[in-house]
Amino acid sequence: MIGFVGSTIPELRMLTELAIEHGPPFTDVLYGIPICKLKLPTIETLRNKMVDVDANIHLLVDNMVQLDALESTDIKWSVFIKVDTGYHRAGVTCDDQGVSIATRVIESTNLSLKGLYSHW
Numbered sequence: 191m192i193g194f195v196g197s198t199i200p201e202l203r204m205l206t207e208l209a210i211e212h213g214p215p216f217t218d219v220l221y222g223i224p225i226c227k228l229k230l231p232t233i234e235t236l237r238n239k240m241v242d243v244d245a246n247i248h249l250l251v252d253n254m255v256q257l258d259a260l261e262s263t264d265i266k267w268s269v270f271i272k273v274d275t276g277y278h279r280a281g282v283t284c285d286d287q288g289v290s291i292a293t294r295v296i297e298s299t300n301l302s303l304k305g306l307y308s309h310w
Contacts, residue, residue: 193218199232202247206236209245217245220307224272224280225249227259234265248304252282254291261300269295270307277309 196202196219208216217240221233237247251257252272260267271292274281282288295301 193220195220195222197222199229202233202236206239206245206247209240209243213243213245217243218248219246220248220250220270222250222307224252225256225260230259230263234263237265250307251291251295252280254294257291257294257298257301261298263300266300266302268302268304270305271295271303273306273308275308275310279309281308 193215194205196205202219202221205216205219209219219240221229225233233247233249240246246268248268248270249260250272251260251269260269271288272281273288274283282291292303295303
């Protein structure tokens with residue numbers, strides 16, 4: 191997969207414009223900050239603009255509150271699970287908590303697991 195990570199809404203706007211103008215590799219964008227509910231309407235608007243060029247914005251999740259927010263919408267979100275692989279800085283741990291989050295994403299009708307994301 192070739193794509194980009196945007197960590198701010200202005201970066202996502204720029205990548206959305208590039209996806210519409212130029213297509214790949216700008217058509218696969220990860221919002222690289224674990225999502226909060228307040229940002230969903232803005233990201234949904236940007237994502238809807240990208241649909242016409244077969245592009246997508248993927249979201250990063252690492253807790254159940256985020257999954258609650260995403261599942262409360264009528265949108266099918268593509269997500270990466272952020273995994274803590276040793277830094278203990280961010281991400282879900284590789285234990286029962288991590289398995290619970292992964293299981294919920296896989297079983298959800300509103301979420302599609304795109305992959306795992308980690309810093310090492």
